[in-house]
Amino acid sequence: ELKDNTIVIVFGASGDLAKKKTYPALFGLFKNGLLPKDVHIVGYARTKMDEAEYHKRTTSYLKNPDNDPEVSAKIEEFKKLSTYISGGYEDAPSFQNLNRHLESIEKNYQRKEYNRVFYLALPPSVFVPVSKHVRENCYAQSGVNRIIIEKPFGSDLDSCRDLLSNVKQSWTEDETFRIDHYLGKEMVKNLLVLRFANVALGNNWDKNSISNVQITFKEPFGTEGRGGYFDEFGIIRDVLQNHLLQVLSILTMERPVSFASEDIRNEKVKVLRAIPPIERKDTVLGQYVGANGKPGYLDDDSVPKDSVCPTFAATVLWIHNERWEGVPFVLKAGKALNEAKVEVRVQFKDVTQGIFKDISRNELVIRIQPSEAVYLKMNTKSPGLNFRAVPTEMDLTYKRRFSDLKVPEAYESLILDAFKGDHSNFVRDDELDVAWKIFTPILHWIDGKDGSRPRPSPYPYGSRGPKELDQFIASYGYRRATED
Ligand code: BG6
Numbered sequence: 001e002l003k004d005n006t007i008v009i010v011f012g013a014s015g016d017l018a019k020k021k022t023y024p025a026l027f028g029l030f031k032n033g034l035l036p037k038d039v040h041i042v043g044y045a046r047t048k049m050d051e052a053e054y055h056k057r058t059t060s061y062l063k064n065p066d067n068d069p070e071v072s073a074k075i076e077e078f079k080k081l082s083t084y085i086s087g088g089y090e091d092a093p094s095f096q097n098l099n100r101h102l103e104s105i106e107k108n109y110q111r112k113e114y115n116r117v118f119y120l121a122l123p124p125s126v127f128v129p130v131s132k133h134v135r136e137n138c139y140a141q142s143g144v145n146r147i148i149i150e151k152p153f154g155s156d157l158d159s160c161r162d163l164l165s166n167v168k169q170s171w172t173e174d175e176t177f178r179i180d181h182y183l184g185k186e187m188v189k190n191l192l193v194l195r196f197a198n199v200a201l202g203n204n205w206d207k208n209s210i211s212n213v214q215i216t217f218k219e220p221f222g223t224e225g226r227g228g229y230f231d232e233f234g235i236i237r238d239v240l241q242n243h244l245l246q247v248l249s250i251l252t253m254e255r256p257v258s259f260a261s262e263d264i265r266n267e268k269v270k271v272l273r274a275i276p277p278i279e280r281k282d283t284v285l286g287q288y289v290g291a292n293g294k295p296g297y298l299d300d301d302s303v304p305k306d307s308v309c310p311t312f313a314a315t316v317l318w319i320h321n322e323r324w325e326g327v328p329f330v331l332k333a334g335k336a337l338n339e340a341k342v343e344v345r346v347q348f349k350d351v352t353q354g355i356f357k358d359i360s361r362n363e364l365v366i367r368i369q370p371s372e373a374v375y376l377k378m379n380t381k382s383p384g385l386n387f388r389a390v391p392t393e394m395d396l397t398y399k400r401r402f403s404d405l406k407v408p409e410a411y412e413s414l415i416l417d418a419f420k421g422d423h424s425n426f427v428r429d430d431e432l433d434v435a436w437k438i439f440t441p442i443l444h445w446i447d448g449k450d451g452s453r454p455r456p457s458p459y460p461y462g463s464r465g466p467k468e469l470d471q472f473i474a475s476y477g478y479r480r481a482t483e484d
Helices: 016-031 051-059 069-080 092-106 124-137 157-168 186-196 227-252 261-273 410-420 429-447 469-475
Strands: 006-011 040-045 082-086 115-120 145-150 176-179 210-218 283-289 312-317 329-334 341-348 363-369 373-381 389-397 457-460
Touching: 006 016, 006 092, 016 051, 016 069, 016 410, 040 092, 051 069, 051 082, 069 082, 082 092, 092 124, 115 124, 115 410, 124 145, 124 157, 145 410, 157 429, 176 410, 186 227, 186 363, 186 373, 210 227, 227 261, 227 312, 227 329, 227 429, 261 429, 283 469, 312 469, 329 469
Parallel strands: 006 040, 006 115, 040 082, 115 145, 145 176, 210 329, 283 457
Antiparallel strands: 210 341, 283 312, 312 329, 341 363, 363 373, 373 389
């Protein structure tokens, strides 16, 4: 349930994440009357600025494209809820100062129960000191305290364990909300319904019917100024190990016994534990080069000129359990590709041979973005005086099916869940542990820990990826039917 009398403290209030995601999401919730009653928002960062400057910065990202007067009025109201404090991230007095500010807001509350939600929109280097100082200096004495943190959660198994154990010294698992914003996406949430509320799909969801599964993330732009951050992490840590693996776990887990968050997360962890570490031979790496007037990865000034950091990766995961033995799950992600698309493609097996030969396979496509859709490729008799099977589509495009469709922003949905204390769509500690176990060996190889670093294959900016990709996915049984 939603707690009244809540203060949200946004650390890193002048940073990129806060501006692009946290504030717009808080405003989106506020505009729709979904924030708790008597909510306050306190921005906190190192930058010294007055309230006017702070409001100017945070509201410049709130969308009001048509200059709707109602939205403008809401923005003014939103500003009134929101104050700013500057301070350091490593010293107790700064946090004591913040705490005095929080108390000055809370003393106006009617009820004597105060709730505080601490949102750390911060670089990982300060996660640990901030979480410690907040716990020691800013913890509400009556009411609920929650802390929201975002990836990167370390860069391999050991660093993740270190980070987790450090934060755990101050915060319980129950108080901690680890964001993977893919879990807030409408279509990712739909996976549970699609799989477990449809017998027609559910009963074919295994190795007997499914040949292979592709989970694909494509972005049409490069690092564009984010090269400094990106080069340290690479595409596997940026997208595969978290966002795509989360999608895979919901796609493959067993039916949870209830909607309780621990029941769902138990099933996710169970299926992830059945996946061994990725092997080198099951991997293709790529790095984009300049083409069509667009710069290559190495042309980004914030990237070292000899970087071998992959901006594209395709890896194959295998799940050793009765449902999935032998089915390859291909996870692929890349920057600077030919289009923006995130989708799951479940390719079914060939139909029994005999009367039908060489016809397309069934494919269930779940398009996460853009334009949410689920469609099933089916063979149909071509109408007329013939007996030819042609590939057709049963198409559920959300925009057409749901009139007045309003898909909430992932961050809105997650922040609301955190206010309510619902952990279902947040990442549990043991989920992270097992996710890193799957990816750490391949990452150490890419980092050069086992000898020389592998060289990614070049691919032109705006292309479909490295040239060996088609051959690679075909070798795991994927048969291209129509353009994808
Ligand atoms: C972030 C990555 O986690 O997800 C980015 O760090 C990526 O590199 C982004 O662009 C993609 O998110 P979305 O919601 O735009 O698909």
